[in-house]
Amino acid sequence: MKEPTYFSHYLNRLATLWVVFLLISSCQSGDNLPEADPDDGGLFLPDGFEAVVVVDSIGRARHLTVNDNGDIYVKLRVPNEAGQGIVALRDTDGNGKADVIENFGDYPDTGNYGTGMEIHKGYLYFSTAGEVYRTRLDPEKLVPEGEVELIMKDDYKNAEHGYEHIAKPIAFDNQGYMYIPFGSPGDVCQEFNRRPGAPGLNPCPQLEWHGGIWRFDANKLNQTQQDGYRYATGIRSVVAMDWNEKENSLYVVQHGRDNLHRTWPDMFSRWESAVLPSEEFFKVEEGTDGGWPYYYYDHMREKKLLNPEYGGDKEKTTGAENVEWPLLGFPGHFAPNDLYFYQGDQFPDRYKNGAFVAFHGSTIRGPYPQGGYFVGFVPFEDGKPSGPWEVFADGFAQLDTIVNTGDAAARPMGISMGPDGSLYITESVQGKIWRVMYTGDKSEFGEAAMAKLEERKNSRTNIKDPDEEKDNLEKGLLEAGAQTYNIYCATCHQTNGKGDGTRFPPLSETEWVTANRGPNRKRLISLLLNGLEGQIEVNGVAYNGIMPAHSFLSDAEVAAVLTYIRKSFGNEASSISATEVAQVRKEEK
Incomplete structure (x- = not known):
């Protein structure tokens, strides 16, 4: 068999480099990529x-x-x-x-x-x-x-x-x-x-x-x-x-x-x-x-x-x-x-x-x-x-x-x-x-x-500039929340949100209502869904009434009434969403 020449070594080396180049090129062009998820x-x-x-x-x-x-x-x-x-x-x-x-x-x-x-x-x-x-x-x-x-x-x-x-x-x-x-x-x-x-x-x-x-x-x-x-x-x-x-x-x-x-x-x-x-x-x-x-x-x-x-x-x-x-x-x-x-x-x-x-x-x-x-x-x-x-x-x-x-x-x-x-x-x-x-x-x-x-x-509302009127989420939410509040809540907490002074606590300027983060925010949602019995303290005053469960309300209705409460009676807390309500309801089932 003939001994390999310098030229044949050169050709083999060139071929190897060409294969490497092709592999890199195919990788960069989209070949040999993993299969994508269907969605x-x-x-x-x-x-x-x-x-x-x-x-x-x-x-x-x-x-x-x-x-x-x-x-x-x-x-x-x-x-x-x-x-x-x-x-x-x-x-x-x-x-x-x-x-x-x-x-x-x-x-x-x-x-x-x-x-x-x-x-x-x-x-x-x-x-x-x-x-x-x-x-x-x-x-x-x-x-x-x-x-x-x-x-x-x-x-x-x-x-x-x-x-x-x-x-x-x-x-x-x-x-x-x-x-x-x-x-x-x-x-x-x-x-x-x-x-x-x-x-x-x-x-x-x-x-x-x-x-x-x-x-x-x-x-x-x-x-x-x-x-x-x-x-x-x-x-x-x-x-x-x-x-x-x-x-x-x-x-x-x-x-x-x-x-x-x-x-x-x-x-x-x-x-x-x-x-x-x-x-x-x-x-x-x-x-x-x-x-x-x-x-x-x-x-x-x-x-x-x-x-x-x-x-x-x-x-x-x-x-x-x-x-x-x-x-x-x-x-x-x-x-x-x-x-x-x-x-x-x-x-x-x-x-x-x-x-x-x-x-x-x-x-x-x-x-x-x-x-x-x-x-x-x-x-x-x-x-x-x-x-x-x-x-x-x-x-x-x-x-x-x-x-x-x-x-x-x-x-x-x-x-x-x-x-x-x-x-x-x-x-x-x-x-x-x-x-x-x-x-x-x-x-x-x-x-x-x-x-x-x-x-x-x-x-998409998370990307586009919001319309000043149409995209105001509180506009319809507060109206719906006010209606739900007047039907189910005003009898005890009063239309002004100040409570009756003895059995039913005020809803204004209290952490029970205005908490924006963590467990206290979820506590408010849970309270409306599940009700509450036993003594609690609100703004330094003890109350011992009964709060009935309102789990019959839809997620949207709960979100609306809580948003109304959190933005009324002197409160300036953020909105509650139906997504949050659904999550709390799911966690507590």
């Missing part, structure tokens, strides 16, 4: 896209990252019962479903706001509310076994003012630096935080240590905020942050201020307070000043306006030319909680280098439907948006009209990309992860493929 995991996606649920119910998932081998690492909002705050996932048979699930991460955790999760130069970086840690990954092992190193610890400067916006997302540049936001301690740097009519402090002392982005050495251990460099200022609260590799620059989407109507009722209507101010999309460079707390952005008028705490009247722009304006503004209270610039090749070309944004969903849009609860997309060209924002993935909440945050079955939270260009999305209610894939013909992808998502943008 795409409940998601609505552009034509040609499909989704598979990787895992469900791993705990309240926040941000995630995907390793080069496809392993997934997820940060939980709160550690599990064993004190472990990270979940590692592996798909060993290639069907898209995680079949190895391991919890790890036994580290000190300040607060319950775990957020950041990034892989950088062989290390897994992750954050709690107050710390940034890292541990070295072993390519042979799913769970890292090395030492957990403390990179940065928040020393909570100005903590006496409170500390509301404490998330610690993480981003890295290409020069060895790590970027961390330090959110504002309050809403708009008022003399008395969130007090109606309270003036803003000018200059705002909180800007020395908060309301901005700090830059740190990504490899130095045991840093505090003092060791960092204030890279940008005037940025109220950031959870959505990413380093854009193509532009070699940092980008963020800021959470806008809250409660314009509650704080300034004579100036802003409830509708204006629901849709304003905008969530601002910034390109952040060294020295950027986003304008907080002095300014807010109105995306409908495309204006940066002076906040009323600083003399604003919805028209004044005094000094706004000296601060950074956003690349674009999203509607208010969408709650942008992750930002990811797509670098893969699997998706159609229009998505390359564009920005995906996970809108976690609002809590303060009442009396209008809550907004957000979807993943949006912003096409990019030359470092800035090249078109309006779009809806990429919807259906997380599993219902159209979201009255209260707790009604949503899922709230999209984190976004990352796998080695084959698939997009991974987490949600924070139960802990589900979707893998979104493109399986269509990229050459045929166009506007028609996105038509149904454009229709959702203009019709």
Whole structure:
């Protein structure tokens, strides 16, 4: 047999490289992808896209990252019962479903706001509310076994003012630096935080240590905020942050201020307070000043306006030319909680280098439907948006009209990309992860493929701008609730809600009625459904009457009458939804 020649060796090597190239190309073009779920995991996606649920119910998932081998690492909002705050996932048979699930991460955790999760130069970086840690990954092992190193610890400067916006997302540049936001301690740097009519402090002392982005050495251990460099200022609260590799620059989407109507009722209507101010999309460079707390952005008028705490009247722009304006503004209270610039090749070309944004969903849009609860997309060209924002993935909440945050079955939270260009999305209610894939013909992808998502943008109540009259949820709810109240409740509690002074307690300004969170909110629903016997104390007075069960009322009737009570007689609590009532009824059967 003839000895192989150099040329034949070369041909064999070339053939091997060609096979590898074909395998990579087929993977990026959508071949060899796992089979999608028949219903795409409940998601609505552009034509040609499909989704598979990787895992469900791993705990309240926040941000995630995907390793080069496809392993997934997820940060939980709160550690599990064993004190472990990270979940590692592996798909060993290639069907898209995680079949190895391991919890790890036994580290000190300040607060319950775990957020950041990034892989950088062989290390897994992750954050709690107050710390940034890292541990070295072993390519042979799913769970890292090395030492957990403390990179940065928040020393909570100005903590006496409170500390509301404490998330610690993480981003890295290409020069060895790590970027961390330090959110504002309050809403708009008022003399008395969130007090109606309270003036803003000018200059705002909180800007020395908060309301901005700090830059740190990504490899130095045991840093505090003092060791960092204030890279940008005037940025109220950031959870959505990413380093854009193509532009070699940092980008963020800021959470806008809250409660314009509650704080300034004579100036802003409830509708204006629901849709304003905008969530601002910034390109952040060294020295950027986003304008907080002095300014807010109105995306409908495309204006940066002076906040009323600083003399604003919805028209004044005094000094706004000296601060950074956003690349674009999203509607208010969408709650942008992750930002990811797509670098893969699997998706159609229009998505390359564009920005995906996970809108976690609002809590303060009442009396209008809550907004957000979807993943949006912003096409990019030359470092800035090249078109309006779009809806990429919807259906997380599993219902159209979201009255209260707790009604949503899922709230999209984190976004990352796998080695084959698939997009991974987490949600924070139960802990589900979707893998979104493109399986269509990229050459045929166009506007028609996105038509149904454009229709959702203009019709779904969690996405569209609410109609000031038609979408006011309280309008019909309060009328129906008043009717039910007068039939079943007024005899005992009186038409004015003050009770009879002896046997039947008042319904005004009591935690029994106005509780907005946790067990006490459910207690009110349960009380109406099941009744109550025995002595209770209301506003310091003991009552010992009998409250009959009203389980014969429908979920909608219970929701309406409780909403009426919570918004009448001097009460200003949030609405109760039929979804909440149904859930309590189901739990107590």
